[in-house]
Amino acid sequence: MSTPHLDAPRDDAHRPHLDALAEDRHPEQMPHRSMLFIPGSNAAMLSTAYIYGADAIMFDLEDGVALREKDTARLLVMQTLRSGLYAGVETVVRINPLDTPFGRLDLEAAVRAGADVIRLPKTETASDITELETAVEEIERACGREVGSTKLMAAIESAAGVVNAVAIATATPRLVSIALAGFDYVIDMRTTRGDGSELFYARCAVLHAARVAGIAAYDVVFSDVEDEAGFLAEVEVIRRLGFDGKSLVNPRQIDLLHNAYAPTQAELDHARLVVQAAERATEEGLGVVSLGGKMIDAPIIEAARRTLRYAAASGVRREPQGAQS
Ligand SMILES: CC(=O)SCCNC(=O)CCNC(=O)[C@H](O)C(C)(C)COP(=O)(O)OP(=O)(O)OC[C@H]1O[C@@H](n2cnc3c(N)ncnc32)[C@H](O)[C@@H]1OP(=O)(O)O
Ligand SMILES: O=C([O-])CC(=O)C(=O)O
Ligand SMILES: [Mg+2]
Numbered sequence: 001m002s003t004p005h006l007d008a009p010r011d012d013a014h015r016p017h018l019d020a021l022a023e024d025r026h027p028e029q030m031p032h033r034s035m036l037f038i039p040g041s042n043a044a045m046l047s048t049a050y051i052y053g054a055d056a057i058m059f060d061l062e063d064g065v066a067l068r069e070k071d072t073a074r075l076l077v078m079q080t081l082r083s084g085l086y087a088g089v090e091t092v093v094r095i096n097p098l099d100t101p102f103g104r105l106d107l108e109a110a111v112r113a114g115a116d117v118i119r120l121p122k123t124e125t126a127s128d129i130t131e132l133e134t135a136v137e138e139i140e141r142a143c144g145r146e147v148g149s150t151k152l153m154a155a156i157e158s159a160a161g162v163v164n165a166v167a168i169a170t171a172t173p174r175l176v177s178i179a180l181a182g183f184d185y186v187i188d189m190r191t192t193r194g195d196g197s198e199l200f201y202a203r204c205a206v207l208h209a210a211r212v213a214g215i216a217a218y219d220v221v222f223s224d225v226e227d228e229a230g231f232l233a234e235v236e237v238i239r240r241l242g243f244d245g246k247s248l249v250n251p252r253q254i255d256l257l258h259n260a261y262a263p264t265q266a267e268l269d270h271a272r273l274v275v276q277a278a279e280r281a282t283e284e285g286l287g288v289v290s291l292g293g294k295m296i297d298a299p300i301i302e303a304a305r306r307t308l309r310y311a312a313a314s315g316v317r318r319e320p321q322g323a324q325s
Contacts (some may be wrong), residue, residue, distance in 0.1 A: 030313065031055060031261065032216040032245050034253075035057075037058050038057060039073070040064070040065050041076065043076055046080045047085070049251070059080065059110075062121050075109075077113070078109045081114055090116050093106070093110035093117070095120065095121075098120075098131060104135065118136065120152065122181075127171075136174075152172065153178065156168070156180050156181065157184035158185060159185075162202045166208070177244075178206055179206075181247075185202055186198055203241055207243060210244075220246070222249075225252055231253060231256060239260060245257065245261070259318055260317070261310055262318075263316065268308075268311050270307075271307035272304075273291055274296055277290070
């Protein structure tokens with residue numbers, strides 16, 4: 001099967017002058033749309049996946065790796081992190097839970113090799129995160145990594161995790177994002193994946209927790225990589241709810257997701273006008289900003305800046321073939 005977007009040059013024609021307009025390029029202000037899972041035991045995927053353009057790459061040591069391959073996967077991921085191949089991408093390592101025989105070994109390897117973020121699966125309580133933080137700090141001190149430089153993220157995979165989502169999301173400033181993990185969650189809830197109604201409460205709870213904490217929120221993986229329409233329908237739901245993005249299992253899903261999060265040309269044009277009007281008002285020392293006779297307030301300016309950031313990251317939305325006028 002072919003690998004779309006592998007050889008395609010980045011299409012910068014959609015991105016004129018946007019970098020200058022998206023004024024804040026600090027990593028915390030950048031979109032967190034896509035986090036691509038790579039099984040840590042798959043050497044071929046590890047050696048090529050930096051080319052796909054995901055916002056973050058997640059090297060998996062947990063459920064995507066067979067028991068007999070746990071040690072090999074840990075070594076492979078460590079070597080990959082040290083290789084420098086992923087220098088331009090946010091690197092995330094999903095470790096095994098700390099109460100398994102592999103968790104501490106995974107953590108030690110990931111922190112020492114310089115992972116940007118540790119993803120803790122099956123997080124159920126705030127103390128799961130504070131315990132992780134204590135262990136990370138010990139390793140940072142032991143290996144000379146700056147204390148606090150390893151960020152954390154929590155994956156919520158159970159009813160307990162959902163109920164404790166706010167406490168988890170606010171457990172430490174090291175926590176930069178939170179993800180809902182649908183497969184384990186529906187098992188815990190004694191249901192199955194369906195039309196999305198089975199995830200509605202959990203999605204809202206995780207999302208509200210993320211917003212209270214001021215961190216990014218990732219939605220569940222969509223496992224049928226052949227079902228493009230189903231994937232896009234799910235993306236539209238989670239984008240409308242307010243998720244920053246999704247965990248992904250296949251490179252083909254990256255561009256579909258980024259395009260769905262890109263603003264339309266009309267949204268971009270409006271955002272530019274709003275930001276320009278706001279900047280003019282600041283220069284002229286005016287307290288109130290007006291555009292076309294309408295007052296523009298802070299939330300509108302913030303939304304416009306967010307639109308520019310998304311456009312800077314992925315250009316203007318391409319409509320599906322046949323939908324263009
Ligand atoms: C519930 C959970 O815990 S989910 C998390 C654990 N699961 C995972 O990590 C699954 C990761 N994904 C995969 O293994 C695969 O994408 C599958 C099994 C879902 C689909 O496999 P395929 O149908 O073979 O994928 P596809 O045909 O699109 O592969 C095309 C190319 O993309 C590569 N590729 C596929 N998935 C990935 C990935 N996640 N990361 C990097 N490269 C990938 C393939 O190696 C292949 O490369 P090649 O053309 O150089 O040979
Ligand atoms: O963490 C994820 O996104 C995938 C996962 O483990 C799950 O759905 O159970
Ligand atoms: Mg899981």
